[in-house]
Amino acid sequence: MTALNAQSEASIGENSVLSVRHLTKSFGGLKAIDDVTFDVAPHQVTAMIGPNGAGKTTVFNLVTNILSKDAGQVLFLGRDLAGMSPVKIADMGLIRTFQSARVFPGMTAIENVMVGGHRLASHSGASEMLWLKASRNEERRVLGRAEQMLELVGLAPFKHTHATELPMGAQKLLEVIRALMAQPKLLCLDEPAAGLNDTETQELANLLRAIRTLGIPVLIVEHNMSLVMNVADHVVVMDSGAIIAAGAPSEIQKNSRVIEAYLGGENHAAS
């Protein structure tokens, strides 16, 4: 364990987007997260996998300060996130999605995506009230980008559909492109494929590859092994709140500890 941590610590590039150092969190007496250290490199898709209850989502919540950590440090683009509000963190460009699709009810698909553009909007409420040219142009620009995003995932025909009326898969994709609208410097996706069928998962994989092509670093928590092995450049494996392995997908697939944790000792290769 210590050797593993030392190894990953040694390999930290100066320019890693997110560095999580010795993250620890207990709920009651139970250590949910135990000394977790990993990095997200630029232009890469980093996947975090592990059995249910391994603490993956908790790591997400600790990184974005939705939960407060007991110990450890989180650096985003070289800045310590300690004490920052979730809003501030999002404002810096660390955008996350949630495990259950959290589209905004009462808003259409296109409106949902447009909300994502909020972070970059330079206009103020006052200039909107005055119908200033700048804010109307901005609005048109946001609308145009949102339409492109919907086009990208094939949801353009449903742009005026109320988001909650879309099927689950479409809602998940909508949440991802909404996050993408915010032009994240790091995109954190919490189980985007949960509840998706095979076709929808394929669309998600295509979207993730497109995001990587754009050069946006991604940290993804996922259960779907084939998706992870397809799109990830680097895989971090968690079990019982600790990291048990890290490396390229091909290495992870052969790692005996991972196979044991994942498949309960049965001799199956993750496909």
Add this chain to the structure above:
Amino acid sequence: MLEFLQICIGGLVVGSIYAAIALGFSLVYRVTGAINLSQGGFAIVAAMIGYTLGVAWGWPLWLAIPSAVAATVGIGVAIGAFTFVPALERLSNANVLMLTAGLLTMIEGVALVVWGSQPYAMPPFSGEAPLEFGPIRVPTQAFWVLGSTAVCITALWWLVAKTKLGKGLRACAENPAAASLMGINVPRMTLLSFALATLIAAIAGVIVAPTTSLQFDTGRLFTISGFVAAAIGGIASFPGAIIGGLFLGLVTQLATAYISSLFSTAIALLILLAVLIWRPHGLVQAVVGKRQDTRDEVKAVAHAAKLPASLAWPLAALALVTAAHIPVVVTDNGILSGLVIAGILFMTLMGLDVLMGYAGQVSLGQAGFMAIGGYTSGYLSINYELAPLLAIVAGIGVSLACALVLSVVTLRLRGLYLALATLAFGLLIDSCAVGFLDITGGPSGLVGIPSFSVAGFEFATPRAMFYVVFALDAIIFVALTGAMRSGFGRALKAIRSDQMAAAALGINTVRYKLAAFMISVTLASLSGSMYAFFFNFLSPEMVGTGRSLELVAMLIVGGESTLLGGLFGALLLTLLPTVFQPLAIYKTFASGALLVASFLYLPQGLYGAVVQWAIRLVGSPREAKESTSETSARAL
């Protein structure tokens, strides 16, 4: 010391009534997760029926009182079955709370129609002569009050803790979904809790009737005191409700005796606000943890009606031209005044829509800011001859300052507690409007406020005011439309539907909620000032809590998150009583009944209905929408 003891006994008597009503709040809240404000209304209905049977018809009291209670419970069950129970399945808990506010108004309206607005006095059950314990004299009715409250509390405790029915109620309280899977009929349990609360309220009403003067709107006081008591004590706990009630009774009686009767409510409300800051869940923490509110998540947010752009512009032009010609065509000053009043209220309603419709922040005290604006500008223009425009600005300044202080409380609260805090604020302003005689003129009002004028030109007639109000409304509407249709409005809607997801996209929820609040306060204050200038007079009930509830009714009836909906509601509820004078007595009833009906059957309000009608008249909305967005896309 003797006097103190005497006051304390009085306090306990009043407090036990508060405790009984608070118990009803607590019961319904625990079973359904919603607040039922209609209880005070049932209390007064029971008392009034008791009066009619026992005094007017001369029935013996032993028959009249139980009959009154039974009749009230019957009415309560009917109302509950047709409004409260279906509402719980369709509406968010904050909207259920407003629906029950509508029920309260509706019941008051019925009482007004049946019994009129004059006060009634009920004779004590066991004669006028008080019992004497040495030097202390206790009216016999006090024993009736204390005794029946004790019986109510014991019976309720027994029912909830010891019977199978109680087990069902508790199951609903902890997890309605699981309870329904276990074969418990949740709607029936909901109705049962509503009926029990009505029973408690009815008993409290008839028992307390001889100690107070009865009027159609006395019920509001019961509701408010019971709600405040429940909130102070802890709404999710029965002992909390009882402690809160007794505490509130003692504090108000002691404050009345030793400080001033004018400020006894104010003191109670300040205690409530303090409790909301330091112990938001009340003094007594419930043993059962705060229940997971599954209901709120399932219920979909009503989609606001949206007029396609191809229709919006021609209709806007048509409305503009029509409105400009109204003063030429309409010569009746009464109707013109009604239009002006509706226009003035529309200012507040647009702000309230930004706050409630878009940002999803409940406000039951919006008229409080109308009062601050109106009294400030009225006072300044009378005593310092300040120009109306400056007086308005001063009023807005004072209102914003008060709003900043209030936001310390409200920004931390959501849903039920937010509703409570805003209600308390409105009531606090009410009692200040009555209490600060030197500034506000007290209950009889502030007289001699000049008419609105700009640079020496006076707008004294309804016709002149019509143009001023019309211009202001148009400017505010255009400005707010600009903000609500773009990033600002989207951010508010996002916050309304999912605060955490909004924050995760970098939307500063605190800043946006504060901005929405400040916009609504500015507009309410402006509208309050215009109201004072138009009437040349301002009295507490013109801008009191009744007005706040009426504003909510107007907004819901007209249609939320549409900006324009408020105008429909304001016109309907202002003009109908003006045009049909004989119907004026039904106004209170209508505003309550329309609110309830809109919540249940017209979720998009009148505006939504009009939009749908217009769309059907012209053609499919989707096509119209598609074509407009395609043109804008091409414009890129």
